[in-house]
Amino acid sequence: MSSCQTCVVRNRAICSALSDAELDALNRMGRRIAIGRGETLIWEGDESALVANVIEGVLKLSTSTADGREQIVGVVYPSDFIGRPFGDTTQHSVTALSDAQLCLFTRPSFDSFAREYPQLQHKLLERTLTELDRARGWMLLLGRKSASERVATFLLDMARRLAETSCSGADLHERFDLPLTRQQMADLLGLTIETVSRQLTRLRQAGIIDLPDRRAVVILDRAAMEAEAGNG
Amino acid sequence: MSSCQTCVVRNRAICSALSDAELDALNRMGRRIAIGRGETLIWEGDESALVANVIEGVLKLSTSTADGREQIVGVVYPSDFIGRPFGDTTQHSVTALSDAQLCLFTRPSFDSFAREYPQLQHKLLERTLTELDRARGWMLLLGRKSASERVATFLLDMARRLAETSCSGADLHERFDLPLTRQQMADLLGLTIETVSRQLTRLRQAGIIDLPDRRAVVILDRAAMEAEAGNG
DNA sequence: CGAAAGGTTGAGTGCTGTCAACGTCCGTGG
DNA sequence: CCACGGACGTTGACAGCACTCAACCTTTCG
Incomplete structure (x- = not known):
C-alpha cells in the first residue's frame, strides 16, 4: 500500500488539514487507483457513490442535454477534489482527459470521516467556495x-493553471501543452x-500565439492576449 | 434587538446548525438590516468585508466585463447565505432585486465564529456544494x-424556487410574480x-403561458414548457 | 499501407444581436 | 384630475457572428 506520507499532493490537497496520524486513518479507508484517458469514473445523474483526490492527471466535469449537446463545467488538476460529498446524486460526469492517478473513497466512508474532522471539512469548504x-x-x-474573447480567456486561464500545478514556480509558462x-x-x-479552430488560426496569423503542434501553444504576445480576452 | 428565536429563517438558514445558546452568541455579532430594491450591498472585486443571511427578499449576484456587459451568476432567496467567507475578495456584486431584510456579519467575526462551530461550517459546506x-x-x-430553451428553463426554475420559498408546500405555483x-x-x-421579450411573446401566443401583467406569469401547459426547456 | 481520429478551411444559413420606433405603466407635480 | 416624464416592455427591420454542412488535410496507430 502506498503511503500518504510520500504523496505528491500531500501538502496541497485537502489532506493537508490532517496530521500524519489522522492521515493514516483516512488512508485505511481509501485506495489509490489509475484510470486511463477517456475513462469515465462518475456518470451524470448517478447516485453519488465515490469521491476522490486527484494525484496525477487532468479530468473534466461535464453535463449534457437530453439530445447530446455537452458542456464541460470544470477541469480538475492534481490536488483537486472530485465527487459530491454530502448529497445523494452527482450532477455531472467525471472523465479522465489524460491517464490519471486518484486517491479514491466511497462517499459514505468519506462523509462520516469528514464529519469527525472539522479541519478537513474546512479545507473542503475553502476549495468549494473557490x-x-x-x-x-x-x-x-x-x-x-x-468567441475570440472566450478562446483568449481560455488560453490565459490554462497557462496560469498549468503553471500553478507544475513545480516551476513563478514561471509564466508561455509555452504549454493543452490537456x-x-x-x-x-x-x-x-x-x-x-469556431475554436478558426479563432486559434486567427490568433496565430496575428502573431499573438504559435501552435507548434496540435497540443502545444506558445503565447508570443501576452499583452495582446489580455486585450483579446477583454480584460482591461 | 430582534431575537433569532423568532427569525422566519431560523430553521432553514445555516443557523439551523446551532443550538439556541450558540445562536445567541452569533446574534451578538450580527445585526439585522433592511436594504431597498436596487441597492448594492457588495461590489465585485472589493475586499470581502461582509457576509449575511437573507431573511426576506430576493437579491442577485452579478459580474461584468470591463466594457459593461453584465451576467447574473446567482439569485438568492430567504434563508440563503451571501458573501465570501474565508477569502479576501468578493468576485461578484450583490444587489437587492426587491426590498430585503438581511442578517449581517462582518467577515472576520463570522469567519472566526464559524471556525469554532463545525456544524455551522458543515451547513455552509452543504449549501456551497448545492x-x-x-x-x-x-x-x-x-x-x-x-434562447427558447433558456427562457422556458428559467420560468420552470423560477416557479420551482418560488414554490420552495413560499409556505404553500407542494403547490406547483402555476402562477407567480417574477422578481x-x-x-x-x-x-x-x-x-x-x-430576445427575452420575443420568446415570452411566442410562448404566450402558443398558449403555453399567460402574462397577465408585466411581472406575473401563468404556466398553462407544463408539459409543453418542459418540452420547450429541452428536458425530455 | 490503410483507416480512424483529430484538425483546418470554405460556403452558406440562421439565430440572436443591434438599432430604432412605439406602446404601456406608474409616480409626480401642476 | 390630468399632463407629463421616465422606466419598462414590445415589435419590426436588418445585420453579423457563430453554427451547419462539407471537403480535405495531418497525425497516429495497427
Missing part, C-alpha cells in the same frame, strides 16, 4: 463573451469545434 | 441552450432584452 467563484466567473464567459482536444475546448467554451 | 451544482447546471444553459425585470432576465440568461 470552485464556486471560478464557475461563476465562467458563467460570464459563457453568457456574455464573444484538451479541440472538441473539448469547444465543449468548455460553449462553441463549436470549427 | 450552489456549485446549480451554477454548473446553469453553465449548460449558457453554453449550449437556445426580475426583462433586462435582469436577459442578464441571467445570457440574452438580450429583445
Whole structure:
C-alpha cells in the first residue's frame, strides 16, 4: 500500500488539514487507483457513490442535454477534489482527459470521516467556495463573451493553471501543452469545434500565439492576449 | 434587538446548525438590516468585508466585463447565505432585486465564529456544494441552450424556487410574480432584452403561458414548457 | 499501407444581436 | 384630475457572428 506520507499532493490537497496520524486513518479507508484517458469514473445523474483526490492527471466535469449537446463545467488538476460529498446524486460526469492517478473513497466512508474532522471539512469548504467563484466567473464567459474573447480567456486561464500545478514556480509558462482536444475546448467554451479552430488560426496569423503542434501553444504576445480576452 | 428565536429563517438558514445558546452568541455579532430594491450591498472585486443571511427578499449576484456587459451568476432567496467567507475578495456584486431584510456579519467575526462551530461550517459546506451544482447546471444553459430553451428553463426554475420559498408546500405555483425585470432576465440568461421579450411573446401566443401583467406569469401547459426547456 | 481520429478551411444559413420606433405603466407635480 | 416624464416592455427591420454542412488535410496507430 502506498503511503500518504510520500504523496505528491500531500501538502496541497485537502489532506493537508490532517496530521500524519489522522492521515493514516483516512488512508485505511481509501485506495489509490489509475484510470486511463477517456475513462469515465462518475456518470451524470448517478447516485453519488465515490469521491476522490486527484494525484496525477487532468479530468473534466461535464453535463449534457437530453439530445447530446455537452458542456464541460470544470477541469480538475492534481490536488483537486472530485465527487459530491454530502448529497445523494452527482450532477455531472467525471472523465479522465489524460491517464490519471486518484486517491479514491466511497462517499459514505468519506462523509462520516469528514464529519469527525472539522479541519478537513474546512479545507473542503475553502476549495468549494473557490470552485464556486471560478464557475461563476465562467458563467460570464459563457453568457456574455464573444468567441475570440472566450478562446483568449481560455488560453490565459490554462497557462496560469498549468503553471500553478507544475513545480516551476513563478514561471509564466508561455509555452504549454493543452490537456484538451479541440472538441473539448469547444465543449468548455460553449462553441463549436470549427469556431475554436478558426479563432486559434486567427490568433496565430496575428502573431499573438504559435501552435507548434496540435497540443502545444506558445503565447508570443501576452499583452495582446489580455486585450483579446477583454480584460482591461 | 430582534431575537433569532423568532427569525422566519431560523430553521432553514445555516443557523439551523446551532443550538439556541450558540445562536445567541452569533446574534451578538450580527445585526439585522433592511436594504431597498436596487441597492448594492457588495461590489465585485472589493475586499470581502461582509457576509449575511437573507431573511426576506430576493437579491442577485452579478459580474461584468470591463466594457459593461453584465451576467447574473446567482439569485438568492430567504434563508440563503451571501458573501465570501474565508477569502479576501468578493468576485461578484450583490444587489437587492426587491426590498430585503438581511442578517449581517462582518467577515472576520463570522469567519472566526464559524471556525469554532463545525456544524455551522458543515451547513455552509452543504449549501456551497448545492450552489456549485446549480451554477454548473446553469453553465449548460449558457453554453449550449437556445434562447427558447433558456427562457422556458428559467420560468420552470423560477416557479420551482418560488414554490420552495413560499409556505404553500407542494403547490406547483402555476402562477407567480417574477422578481426580475426583462433586462435582469436577459442578464441571467445570457440574452438580450429583445430576445427575452420575443420568446415570452411566442410562448404566450402558443398558449403555453399567460402574462397577465408585466411581472406575473401563468404556466398553462407544463408539459409543453418542459418540452420547450429541452428536458425530455 | 490503410483507416480512424483529430484538425483546418470554405460556403452558406440562421439565430440572436443591434438599432430604432412605439406602446404601456406608474409616480409626480401642476 | 390630468399632463407629463421616465422606466419598462414590445415589435419590426436588418445585420453579423457563430453554427451547419462539407471537403480535405495531418497525425497516429495497427
